[in-house]
Amino acid sequence: MTTEVFAKRHIGIQENDLETMFETIGVATLDQLISETIPDDIRLKNRLDLPKAMSEHEFLTHIQELAEKNKVFKSYIGLGYHESITPSVIKRNILENPGWYTAYTPYQAEIAQGRLEALLNFQTMVCDLTGMELANASLLDESTAAAEAMSMLFDVRSRDQKKNKVLKFFVSEEILPQTLSLLQTRSTPLGIELVVGNHEEFAFGTDFFGAMLQYPGKYGQIYDYTEFVSKANDNDIKVAVAADILSLVMLKAPGEFGVDVVVGSTQRFGIPLGYGGPHAAFFATKETYKRSIPGRIIGLTKDVDGKPALRMALQTREQHIKRDKATSNICTSQVLLAVMAGMYAVYHGPKGLSYIAEQLHHKTRTLSQSLESIGFKQLNTSFFDTLKFRVSDSDKLRSLAEAKEINLNYVDRQTVTLSLNEAVDEKDIKALIACFAELDGKNEDAMTVQSGKDVIPDSLKRDTPFLENEVFNSYHSETELMRYIKKLERKDLSLNHSMISLGSCTMKLNAATEMLPLSMARWANIHPFVPLNQVEGYQTVLKELAKDLSTITGFAATSLQPNSGAQGEYAGLMVIRAYHESRNEGHRNICIIPASAHGTNPASAVMAGMQVIVTKTDEKGNIDVADLEEKVKHHSDNLAALMVTYPSTHGVFESSIKHITKLIHDHGGQVYMDGANMNAQVGLTNPATIGADVCHLNLHKTFAIPHGGGGPGVGPICVAEQLVPFLPGNPIIKTGGDKAITAISAAPWGSSLVCLISYGYIKMLGEEGLTQSTKIAILNANYLKERLNGKFDVLYSGERGRAAHEMIVDCRPFKQNGIEVTDIAKRLMDYGFHAPTVSFPVAGTLMIEPTESESLNELDRFCDAMLSIREEIYATSPDDPNNVLKNAPHTMGMVTNDTWNFPYSRQQAAFPLSYVSQNKFWPSVRRVDDAYGDRNLICSCVPIEAYAEVE
Structure with a gap:
């Protein structure tokens, strides 16, 4: 083996495995299999x-050399992006942990309870800070979330508005420029007419269905939107607000204005800037819109024992059901980033967040007064962390600032804004003062401790509590948070435990060397x-x-x-x-x-x-x-x-x-x-x-x-x-x-x-490695196909009987035994596997994709599990649902309970094959009741009494 060849590490199949696989499939060479799979007329010449x-070592050296070509200035550009501090305990235990970053979307709730709890924390945090009733488990970024808000409000127009073809949507000129661009993109094909203007001069008329505001405004001014929202409500105009989440620690929650939707980014909660992403957006709204909210919502339900359990709620919103009737195409969200942002709130708690926000605001006031004291006019009358100054020459200021490795936001030749952030210290403030002082030849030693009148009016100060739930008030030491994160991680099956053979989703190796630069x-x-x-x-x-x-x-x-x-x-x-x-x-x-x-x-x-x-x-x-x-x-x-x-x-x-x-x-x-x-x-x-x-x-x-x-x-x-x-x-x-x-x-x-x-x-x-990866992905799929042949029917194959990189296994014949495809999916958990894709694209089937990075041993383990389940199906009857498949998955609580009222042994339930005992994964809840959770929608952390009600 050539150790420096990355392909040897990425591809799971070894040279000495090939003969066994070829024999099983019925080919002499890998090239023969490929020629029987891919039509000749589309093969690359x-x-x-x-x-x-x-090699991995060469790449790490290369990526470090490229990193040195990036100049990391202190950036006060703002516009929705701010430097933040990722707590090391979150960085090491979530961002850099394959137990968190290799998990799949939580469609199989019983083996995703940890992630689901972390997302419930995120939703609760968003609801608390925005003052809204319902939040989803993240969207892609603030601007696309704002576009989703516009689309949703367009969809939920009143009957009269639809009848009268009310198509106008007002957008405040205070909106972030990138958000305006997204609104333009999304509005045009839908026939929505955007009207951009000053919200203080907006004439409320019956030809508008909605409005979008920014809070605080793009250059930092804080507006009181109470009157605007009241007039909008009187005119049946629904209002969305794009809000800065850290400011909401100190500012009146938008929900108190009576708005319909609040969106924004949680990047400020411990997520790196990353030159633009990924960052978890939030989308919060009224419960009235629960059937229209885009994306995924995590909700509380119960399992078959009546115990509390979490799962994705209201899944009928998913596009594979609504298809062309869907009002959003959102599929991927930003779960890993949402988990990190939620944990940031858990770690700091309400007091910690208040301290961070208050210190940031204090520093902003200090800078404002310092620069005003040397003659610069500050234009924002009310602000949180962003200042807007009139300057003599912004081009000259840019030259001075960049020479000191500082980036500001240059609005025009006489106007500049600067947004402070959590990472700013006294030295940074002095550097900013020196930069402005040099512009006009002033004394740079002018830092003044802020005093005087409050710049946030009493009417806009937050006076409602937030993050009162126990989870936000329990894990403030690193030891405690580390253990909490680990407790949740143990409830989730990820690629670091076993193969996840999801068709259409390609759950392959995410190599450590590929991941390391993210932390640089x-x-x-x-x-x-x-x-x-x-x-x-x-x-x-x-x-x-x-x-x-x-x-x-x-x-x-x-x-x-x-x-x-x-x-x-x-x-x-x-x-x-x-x-x-x-x-x-x-x-x-x-x-x-x-x-x-x-x-x-x-x-x-x-x-x-x-x-x-x-x-x-x-x-x-x-x-x-x-x-x-x-x-x-x-x-x-x-x-x-x-x-x-x-x-x-x-x-x-x-x-x-x-x-x-x-x-x-x-x-x-x-x-x-x-x-x-x-x-x-x-x-x-x-x-x-x-x-x-x-x-x-x-x-x-x-x-x-x-x-x-x-x-x-x-x-x-x-x-x-x-x-x-x-x-x-x-x-x-x-x-x-x-x-x-x-x-x-x-x-x-x-x-x-x-x-x-x-x-x-x-x-x-x-x-060579890319091409070989493709060939092995096709080899692995066909190996699984032949090993399962005779026990499971594969629905489709190519003209020469070959599968591509995935295949569809038909589970509908097992209905005669009373077994549904869901029963097989849940039973696979007892064998230590995440189910393949269930009932897509054909109801009652499993779509299986093994990928190239799995070993022959892992492929055989999965096949052994499937064939063992097939034998279990033979033993079932539609007249007796008390069987090992219908009762799956089996939890540790079931198996260790003093009472065992099942017609099969505990060993068959929990350790059906010998390999399982060597690395047992225990589902943390029994099969969840999705319908109950949708009828009794609870989508945020709640007092213990609510859990008791579920029980």
Whole structure:
């Protein structure tokens, strides 16, 4: 074994395993299997043009050298981003801990209780600080959360407003510029008319359905919105507020104004700047809107024993159910970051947060008075942490400031703002004073201890308590918080315990070497709006990553801005929309989507202003070409796009794909390829070769960014030459093409920090390692398929009987034994495994994807578990539901209870195969009751009496 070759560490299958696997599958070589899986006409003729692979040691040296090219100035730019301090106990035990960052979305609640509790803490924190009744478990960033608020308020318009086509939405000119850009992006395809203006001069009329305010304003002024909201309510205008969460520790909660939605970012709660992300946004609203709130909500329910349990509530909002009726395409959230922000509140508690906010405000007042004392006019009459000064020459000030390694926000030639943060100390304040003093030749030794009148009016001071729940008042020492975090971690099954074989989700190794740069200060502590000459290291990484992704997909250019897969879908369709409009074909609005597509596809199409036409799939799981041809010809004049997943969601490389893409092009449409299954393509074929025009990539799937329990995700889009001009821009830092569409996410390059992971993944694997990873992913899937053959039916396979990198196992025949697919999913927990994807894309099935990073031993363990469960199914009867599958999962409390009233042994329940006892994972609750929780919605930490009510 060559120890410095990263591919040998990433790929789980060893050379001496291959013969056994080939024999099981019935092939002589790996290349034979690939030729029987991928149609010859779409195979790449040449190798990918990528640099030679680096070793792990070489990469760490390389990434450190690039980091040194980043200049980490003290940034007071603000605009929604502020340096914060990540407590070391949170950094080490969550951010750097695979027990937290490799977990999957908590669809299987019984083995995700720790993460769910951490998210419930987050929701409670948000509800307390915003004064709202209900919060979700995070969104992607503040600006996209604001856009989701606008969309939700548009959807819940009154009957009369819908009847009278009320389409206007007022946006305060105090809104953050990147948020305004997002609102413009989202409003246009929906037909919403944005009206931007001064909220103090707004004339409330019946032609508006909603309004968006910023609190405090973008340059720091704090406004009292009481009267505005009251007038809005009188006119049936619903109000959303984008709020700074740390300011809410001291300021009146927006909920007390009577607003309908409060959004914002929790980046200030211990999350690194990361050149723009990832950061967990929050979205809080009234319980009235619980059926319309975007994203995921964590709620309290009970298990079959009546004991309290947590799970994702109201899952009927998910797009795979609502599809084109969904009002949001949100799929990934920011769970890992939400967990960190929630733990920041747990660690500091209400007193600690108050101290942080009060100290920050004290320092801001000190700076304000100091600069005013040497002649600078401060324009904000009421502020929390942001000051706005009139200066003689902002260009000269910029030169002076940058020479002292300080970044400010330069509004115009005579105006500058500066936002202080948690990390500011006395030395920093003196440096700021010296900078301003030098501008006008003043005495820089002018720091004055603040005194005088309060700058926050009594009417806007917070007078309501927050974070009163026990969890926020118990873990303030590092020892206690470390143990609390560990207690929660032990309740969650992650990749550091066993394989997570989720089809469509590609839960592969997230290598430690790829993750290490996230903790380096020169990557973590950079504001997204700093001048480009300060981020040479970041720009090198982002440009190289975009170039490599373009090479891998065969396309001309890449935008890294979309910060989730669903955002990538939306961005791709918006680029197609702009392309058609540029050709005077804006009438093209028909988007054809196969019935098997992921539910975010139709949701994204509707958000992009397109009409969804569903095309059938045949009995083999392929697109029904005859049906497609009929629909394409019928809609030829208005055809905008086809959305296609390749290989298909059914795990098949469809041989007709080039015919399909040509058909779309012949009728004037563009082809969008969903990149969810790119792990079966890299190095062997690509979207350009099959005839696509744009694809999104899930960097949190194929390119090794960890799922983080449900986020972060990154969903860049790669495009053909004709679409390059329309790649998304940013209102502050120029990105995108010559005819760029408005922003897709708040930061210019989206979640830049975690792009370092995918950069490392590609650089360390190189062309050979990437291609071999794809081959082994396909090998592993076909090995599982053959090992399960005869006991489980695989629904679809290619023309030569092969699976792609995933397959669908049909569990519907077991209904004759009284067994549902859910029973198998829950029973797998007793064997130490997370279930594969349940009932998608076909109800009553499991979609299994093993990935390339699992060993043969782990694949065999999973197969042994599945085959053992199959034997258990044989022994069940629909007349007797008291069996080992229906009662799964089995908790430690059950197995150690003095009473055992089951017709099978404790050993069969908890240790069904010998390997289980060597590394037993205990589900912490029994099977949860989802329906009960939805009927009795409790989505924040509550007094113990509420738990007693659940029992």
